[in-house]
Amino acid sequence: MESSLKDIEAVLEKRASMINNRLSVLAYVIEPASLSEVVRYSLSQKGKRIRSTVLTLCCEAVGGELERAMAPAMAVELLHNTSLVLDDIIDMSDIRRGKATINNRWGNEMALIACDVMLSLAIREITRSDLGLTKQMIDCVANSMLRLAEGEALELEKKQFTVDDYYRIAEKKTASLFSASAESGALVGNADVKHVEALRDYGRHLGLAFQARDDILDFISNTGQMGKPAFLDLRMNRPTLVMILATNDGLPREKMLGLGRDELLAELGPFIEKAGDISKKEAGDAKRALDAIPSGLPRDRLEALCDYVVSRKK
Numbered sequence: 008m009e010s011s012l013k014d015i016e017a018v019l020e021k022r023a024s025m026i027n028n029r030l031s032v033l034a035y036v037i038e039p040a041s042l043s044e045v046v047r048y049s050l051s052q053k054g055k056r057i058r059s060t061v062l063t064l065c066c067e068a069v070g071g072e073l074e075r076a077m078a079p080a081m082a083v084e085l086l087h088n089t090s091l092v093l094d095d096i097i098d099m100s101d102i103r104r105g106k107a108t109i110n111n112r113w114g115n116e117m118a119l120i121a122c123d124v125m126l127s128l129a130i131r132e133i134t135r136s137d138l139g140l141t142k143q144m145i146d147c148v149a150n151s152m153l154r155l156a157e158g159e160a161l162e163l164e165k166k167q168f169t170v171d172d173y174y175r176i177a178e179k180k181t182a183s184l185f186s187a188s189a190e191s192g193a194l195v196g197n198a199d200v201k202h203v204e205a206l207r208d209y210g211r212h213l214g215l216a217f218q219a220r221d222d223i224l225d226f227i228s229n230t231g232q233m234g235k236p237a238f239l240d241l242r243m244n245r246p247t248l249v250m251i252l253a254t255n256d257g258l259p260r261e262k263m264l265g266l267g268r269d270e271l272l273a274e275l276g277p278f279i280e281k282a283g284d285i286s287k288k289e290a291g292d293a294k295r296a297l298d299a300i301p302s303g304l305p306r307d308r309l310e311a312l313c314d315y316v317v318s319r320k321k
Contacts, residue, residue, distance in 0.1 A: 011311035012318070018308055019315075022063055022080075023056035029081055033128050045113055045121045049088050052104045058184055059084050061213065061312065062192040065206045068297075068305035071196025078136035079144060079191045085129035086148060087184060089122045090155055097159065098243055126152075140194050147194070151187035154179040168246035170255070176246055177218045178211070185214030205299035209309065212293035217316045219286035222247035223279055226272065228321060238271075248285065252278040286317045 027050075034046035059080035066076035094100070095108040096115050102108065109118040133144045158179030165172060189210030193203040225240045226249055240247045241263060253275055254260060263271055272279075290313040300306045 011307070012315055015308055015311040015315045018064075019055050019057065019060050022060045023054075025077070026056050026059050026080055026084055029077065030084060033081075034124075037124060042117070042120060042124065045109055045117050046124050048112075049092060049109055049121055049125065050085075052088075052106055054104060056084060057217070057312070057316070058087055058188040061185060061210060061309070062188040064305050064309050064312070065189045065192025065210075066196035067192075068206070068300050068303070068309060069193055069196035069198035069202050070301075071192070071198075075138060075195045076192055078132045078138070079195055080188075082129040082132045082144075082148060083184070083188050083191065085125045085132070086152060089125045089129075090152075090180075090184070092118050092122050092125075093159070097163070098239070100239070138195055143194055144191055147187050147191055151183045154183040158183075162246060165246070166244065168251050170248075170251055173246050173248055173251050174215070177215055177248075181218040181221075182211045182214030185217065186210035189213075201299060205296050209293045209296040209300075212289045212296060213313060213316060216286045216289035216293060216313065219248050219282050219289065220317055220319060222249050223282050223286070224319075224321065225249075226275055226279060248282045249275060249278050252281055283317070290314070290317045 030050045031047070034043050034050060037043040037046055062080045062083055063073055063076040067073060091103060092109055095103055096110050096118055099110070100108050101111045109121060129148065130145065133148070134141055136144075138144070158176045158181075161172070161176050161179070168176075186207050187210070190203060190207040193206040198206070222240065225238065225247060239245075241250060241260070244260065250260065250263070253263065256278070258274060258278075263274070266274065293313050294310050297306055297309055300309075
């Protein structure tokens with residue numbers, strides 16, 4: 008597994024660099040200059056670009072060319088960036104990926120305007136890509152953004168969460184964009200219906216595995232590793248898998264908030280382990296969805312991405 012993880016990390020780094028280079032030029036034509044600066048700042052906060060890597064690998068896995076996938080991959084990252092800015096506004100977050108959030112530096116008004124810009128840029132990238140798939144692609148990403156908004160609303164309206172609530176919200180907030188990324192890659196690769204459905208399923212399970220691992224990292228990582236304050240989800244009463252499993256077993260959130268870091272991690276140990284098992288189970292389901300995909304290096308890398316997601320440190 009080690010060599011596969013090293014390979015997929017190198018792939019992620021290379022694909023991220025390709026996407027970043029293309030994203031970096033998009034905001035320079037925006038007026039006024041102050042808005043251009045905000046959008047450039049948002050796009051410069053480089054993550055792993057996992058969703059766009061999923062899209063490009065899915066395109067290649069069905070025989071498509073990497074270049075055909077680049078415009079949709081940029082659109083996916085623009086949509087993801089939009090969701091992160093909205094999350095920061097809702098959470099009143101000050102830090103994202105180790106840097107000040109847009110709402111912290113420029114205020115909520117400018118952050119919301121930047122979201123409008125990034126959504127517009129995403130749609131423009133799809134419509135200008137000349138892939139002959141404009142309707143399907145816009146339908147795919149629009150459904151994903153709708154589900155993401157539904158997930159945010161479900162999260163905000165509830166104070167107590169069940170495991171079923173967790174899956175419902177995670178499906179909408181996280182898995183939907185992973186699924187849309189995989190489906191978009193299959194579409195631009197001109198995949199047949201069977202392969203589109205298989206890769207859509209792959210993306211869904213990978214997204215759920217990613218979210219469960221993210222919930223674990225909120226507890227076991229520090230601010231330097233995650234680029235955001237530790238225990239943020241606990242303090243904000245976000246429906247993380249670890250917290251729900253713990254409260255269902257009789258450990259109230261109020262007690263968690265009163266514990267020091269070491270005490271809290273000791274109490275949460277069994278629930279962190281169970282959440283890890285759930286993350287691995289979803290990753291296994293994602294791998295099984297790839298059984299329908301032709302063998303080759305892209306499929307191998309999609310499988311390795313499952314291992315990466317469940318073992319990542321940030």
